[in-house]
Every structure is written in structure tokens, then in C-alpha cells.
Amino acid sequence: MSSPSIFWFRRDLRLADNPALLAAIDDGDGVIPLFILDEGVASRAGANRNANMVNSLKSLNKSLGGNLHVISGDVVPTLKSVMKFYGATSIHCSKEYAPYGVKAESDCAETGIELQILGSGYAVAPGRVRKDDGTAYKVYTPFYRGWLAHGWRAPVSAPKNPTWISPQGEMKSLSKIPDWKSEIELGATGEEPALEKFKKFLKSGAEGYSENRNTPGIEGTSKLSPHLRWGEIHPRTLLAKLGDSKGHEVFRKEIAWREFYADVLHHNPHTSREYYDAKYTKMRYDKPDAKFKAWCEGKTGYPFVDAAMRQLLREGWMHNRTRMVVASFLVKDLHLEWQHGERFFAHHLVDFDVASNAHGWQWTAGCGTDASPYYRVFNPVEQGKKFDTEGRYIKKYVAELSHLDADSIHEPWESLDGYSHGYPERIVDHAKERLESLARLEEIKASKPLPPERK
Ligand SMILES: Cc1cc2nc3c(=O)[nH]c(=O)nc-3n(C[C@H](O)[C@H](O)[C@H](O)COP(=O)(O)OP(=O)(O)OC[C@H]3O[C@@H](n4cnc5c(N)ncnc54)[C@H](O)[C@@H]3O)c2cc1C
Secondary structure, rough: OOOOOEEEEEEOOOOOOOOHHHHHHOOOOEEEEEEEEEEHHHHHHHHHHHHHHHHHHHHHHHHHOOOOEEEEOHHHHHHHHHHHHHOOOOEEEEOOOOHHHHHHHHHHHHHHOOOEEEEEEOOOOOOOOOOOOOEEEEHHHHHHHHHHHOOOOOOOOOOOOOOHHHOOOHHHOOOOOOOOOOOOOOOOOOOHHHHHHHHHHHOOOOOOOOHHOOOOOOOOOOOOHHHHHOOOHHHHOOOOOOOOOHHHHHHHHHHHHHHHHHHEEEEEEHHOHHHHHHOHHHOOOOOOOHHHHHHHHHHOHHHHHHHHHHHHHHOOOOOOOHHHHHHHHHHHHHHOHHHHOOOOOOHHHOOHHHHHHHHHHHHHOOOOOOOOOOOOOOOOHHHHHHHHOOOOOHHHHHHOOOOOOOOOOOOOHOOOOOOOOOOOOOOOOEEEEEEHHHHHHHHHHOOOOOOOOOO
């Protein structure tokens, strides 16, 4: 009799469009669906991400008929003990590219565990798209062209009538999905809600995406990031449904940003924590103090920044436009190193992704892959006026300003009753700090010229 195979779910918590899962089914007499819960990682992640993960595991377990094995422990001993217990001869999984996943794979190889690896969480696996001379791309736009030219496979279907092996004996007593909760209300998790959300976005959001994606006060984006984070939906599934309209094209480009950053991190693994452009390590930075605390709490006195930080605290998610604005504020108005903000985001975001977060931060800080010839400094007031013209976003999250109209909400200091409901005063003067930031840039003689004031 042939033996069962193990399918090790990692960041691919779905059944459809999962080629590695199909390979596991083909390979064994029944499949043991396994998720290894590393409590060390969980202890470093924030409550939102942990709660989102366990909700996602619960959804997956449901689609597996309650047969998911969720075992806490280190990867190598857990895989060994599950293999031994069931007499399994193969372990299948998809490849990971973030440092934690890479290390887990090399630990397996070093201890004699042979993984059957197929596919990844990307349409084109990091490392595949290269310049003609074989080197990696450092700039997004040429990467995007190379990525399009490379192309990707069509999605594969969900398995038909697979045999899942339920947790038995000792494994049954070990298997447990923790009941982790967070204080905020989280969105629906799982493959079905992810597909539903995408269907709805295709029907009513995708066509207008290129115009609406920068307006945080409306539902102008897909909000698929938490689902992509846990692989409840694969980017291939999204790409397969996109056509040639402007909205679809811009959406495809955003998916490509995710793939670009994964590629950059793959070639530069140290950049999850360290500067991509090393000369910025020499810049003069301040130490986090009461101003950092005000930034974290959404009390900087800059309405657009505060609305965004409060959105993060309330929802565990933030709009892309405002992620850039608050990141710029932290680095260029408060003169803090980007890693302070990156860690705060990592703690609170339900969609936290090592590559997109570290490189979203580094791009905004100026030490990343931004190809602009200028050193960008976002103006937090002008950004608000431009992208939240009616002040809807600010009103939603900053109750102390909800009495102000669209003309005055971005600059409460200009209104007689701007501070009448307890809104804090500005912790810094943006015009002054912008000059300070540019002066510090001069000190490290960065190659980028100083820009005119940006909006
Ligand atoms: C400072 C900073 C930190 C960020 N941290 C993260 C993070 O931890 N996790 C994360 O998934 N994204 C991160 N992003 C990227 C982006 O803000 C989010 O992916 C996006 O806001 C998610 O919302 P959505 O799903 O509605 O996006 P949509 O606009 O609907 O885009 C669809 C998908 O494309 C991808 N995408 C879109 N924009 C970007 C981008 N700029 N960079 C990379 N991928 C993108 C995401 O997977 C997203 O779900 C960060 C951006 C910045 C500036």
C-alpha cells in the first residue's frame, strides 16, 4: 500500500489555484494537511495579524472538512514527527521568499528533509525576471516590462474529491487552532470571501480603479492585501481576469509592485531591516521621543496624517496613499529612521508583508528603489487637500475635526474654532522640517538633487 503525503500549508491557505497541493494529492494515498504554528513568530507579530491568521486557518480548516492539522512547534521537528507518525514519504509545499521561509527551507535541507516544492505566492517567482545581462532589476518600470514579457501560467482548479487524513491519536491531541483575538473588528477571512471580494471589485471597482485608487475617503481599491498576505487568493487568479482597460492595467501594475518588491528582497535579503542604499545609514537621525508617540497615536496635529494613523489603529489597515504620507512624515518631518515606522506598521497591519512593507518604507524614505530624480518630501497638508478634497477621510477618523467644512478641515490652525473639540496642535512645523531634512541630505552628499517643494 502506498503511504500518505503531507501538504505543508504556509502562506497559501487555499485549495484553488494551488499546484503544489495537487502534486501532494497525486503523490500520496491521502493527504495530511498541515500548518506549523511557530509561536516565536507569533509572539513578535501583533494581535491583529495573529487574529487574522487564526481566522484564516479556521476558514481553511472548514474547507478541508475539519481535517487541518495545526501543530505548534519548530519546522524541522514538527515535519519529522508528523512524517513518522503517519508513515508519510513525501512533503509538498510551495516556495517562500521572505527570510523566515527561506531559512525554514534551508533548515529542512540541512537536516535531510526533502521538500517537494512547486510554485510560490507570486505570478512570476522572484529571481526569474532579469535584465539581458542576467542581473536583477533595480527600477520598477523596466522590471514591469520584463515581468509582462515573462508571463505566467493560467490558474489551476481546486482538487476534486481529495482524501484528507484527519488528525489521529497523538496528532489529534497536539493539533489546535488557538483562539487568538484582537481588539479591532477584522474583515472576513478565507478563500471564499477573497474570491467574492475580487468578483465584486471586478464588477464595480476595477474600471474606475485608476481614478479612485488615490482617494482614501472612498472604497477605491480592492482591499485584497490581507487575502494575498495569507495566500487565500493567488495573484495569478487576479491577473487571469484582467483585460486591457485603463483600470485593469493600473491594477495589474499594482500587483507587479508586490512582485517587484519580493524580487528586490530576494536579491537583497538584508534590506528587510537594513538600508537598500547604504549611504543613508550615515544620515543624521533623531531618536524616537514624544513626537514618535504622537505619530503612533495619530496626534501629530496634521489632520491627514492623524486620520491615517487612526485608520491603522482602528482597522489594522491603511490606504496606500496615506501609507506614503505618514511614512514621509516620520522620516522627513520627524527625522527618524524608517525602521521605527516599519516595525509599528508590522505590529498593526493585518496585511503585513516583509517585502512590501520594508520596501514601501524605503521607497518613501528615499533610500529605496524610487527612481525619481528628486528626494521626495510629501507635504502633509497639500496631500490632504489633493487626495481628500472634501475631507471625508479626515472626518471619518478624526472626530475632533468633524465640525469643520472641507475648506478648513486640512488647516484647523486657520479657523477660530479649529481646536474647539480638543484636536492637538502641530508637533512640528512642516516647512521648517522639510528644510532640515534637505540639509541632512546635503550632509551625506546624496546624488539626488534637492527638489522644489512637492505636493
Ligand atoms: C510605507 C508602506 C508600507 C506598506 N506595507 C505593506 C505591507 O506590509 N503589506 C502589503 O501588502 N502592502 C504594503 N504596502 C503597499 C500598499 O500600500 C498595500 O498593498 C495596499 O494599500 C493594499 O491595499 P489594497 O489591497 O486595497 O490595494 P490595491 O490598490 O487594490 O492593489 C492590489 C494589490 O496590489 C498590491 N499592491 C498595491 N500597491 C502596492 C505597493 N505600493 N507596493 C506593493 N504592493 C502593492 C497589493 O498586494 C494589493 O493588495 C505598503 C506601502 C507603503 C507606502
